[in-house]
Every structure is written in structure tokens, then in C-alpha cells.
Amino acid sequence: MLYTHVAALILGGAIAATTAWQVQDWRLGGQIASLKATHATELAQAKEAALATERTNAAKYQGALNEARTREAALQRDVGRARAESDGLRDQAADAARRIATAAPAAVAEYANTVSELFGECSRSYQGMAEAADRHADSVRLMLDAWPSNHAR
CATH class of the missing domain: 1.20.5 (Single alpha-helices involved in coiled-coils or other helix-helix interfaces)
Structure with a gap:
């Protein structure tokens, strides 16, 4: 009879330990799943923020590049006008040198x-x-x- 009680006690302890183990697994498994979901959400938000920053930087860069191209075109127009004006002044100076030779x-x-x-x-x-x-x-x-x-x- 003593053996039956000991066997029942061991069996009861094993069932209790297994049940406790299973309950802990469910509880911790739920926490781990919750942490994984939170991590995935935060990671997605961080990726979206990085992508938004990249888009903003790309738009800013493209705007600056377009403005630089516009300024370069204006500069080239100004250089062309300055060259034409300089050529005209050179011609006037050459003509003036010829006229000075005979001037009063x-x-x-x-x-x-x-x-x-x-x-x-x-x-x-x-x-x-x-x-x-x-x-x-x-x-x-x-x-x-x-x-x-x-x-x-």
C-alpha cells in the first residue's frame, strides 16, 4: 500500500510539473509572440521613417540640382553677352586707335x-x-x- 501511495505521489508530482511547465510555456510563449509583434511593428515604422527621410533628401537634392542647372544656364547666357560686349569694345578700341592718329x-x-x-x-x-x-x-x-x-x- 505504501508503494501505491508513493507511486500516486510521484505520478501526481509529474502531472503537476508537466502542467506547470505547459502553463509557463503558454504564458511565456504569449509574451514572446507579443514582443516579436512589437519588434516587427517598430522595425516597419523605422524602415518607413528611413524611407521618408531618403525621399525628402532625394527631393531636396533634385531641387538643388535643378536650381544649379538654371543658374548655370543663366551664367552661360551672361558669359555670351559679356564676350559679345568685349568683342565690340575691342573693335571700338581698334577703331579709336586709327582715329586718334589723325585727331586734333x-x-x-x-x-x-x-x-x-x-x-x-x-x-x-x-x-x-x-x-x-x-x-x-x-x-x-x-x-x-x-x-x-x-x-x-
Whole structure:
């Protein structure tokens, strides 16, 4: 009779342990499934946020590229006009040199004064342009030096 009680006790303990094990498996399995679902949701949200950031950056880049192309086209038009104007001035200067050879001394003196004034204005304009170019180059260098980078330049 003692053996039957011990056997029943062992069998009852085994059933209780198996039942407890199964309950823990269900409870923890549910928690793991919930964690996996949360992780999948967060991962999908992170991917969507990264994709949205990438789209924003691509749109910004394309806009900047289009603006740069527009500025380049305007610059090329300005260069063409400046060349044409420069060619015209060169022709006028060559014609003036021929006319000065036969001009009266008063006309030559007036021409020399006018040319001197124009040369002074051009010189001041070039100095202003050089200053603006130097400031621009300095600003670009500042932006390049301040921009975060993972590698040395």
C-alpha cells in the first residue's frame, strides 16, 4: 500500500510539473509572440521613417540640382553677352586707335581723360568682384571644414 501511495505521489508530482511547465510555456510563449509583434511593428515604422527621410533628401537634392542647372544656364547666357560686349569694345578700341592718329590734340586729350576715368571704374569694379569672390571662397571653405565627415579630407 505504501508503494501505491508513493507511486500516486510521484505520478501526481509529474502531472503537476508537466502542467506547470505547459502553463509557463503558454504564458511565456504569449509574451514572446507579443514582443516579436512589437519588434516587427517598430522595425516597419523605422524602415518607413528611413524611407521618408531618403525621399525628402532625394527631393531636396533634385531641387538643388535643378536650381544649379538654371543658374548655370543663366551664367552661360551672361558669359555670351559679356564676350559679345568685349568683342565690340575691342573693335571700338581698334577703331579709336586709327582715329586718334589723325585727331586734333584737344580731342586726343579728352579721349585720354575719358579712357582714364573708365579704367579707374573698371579697376574698382574688378577689386569689388575679387573681394566678393574671396568672401565666397572663404564661405565655401568654412562650410566644407564645418561639415561632419567620417573620413579625413
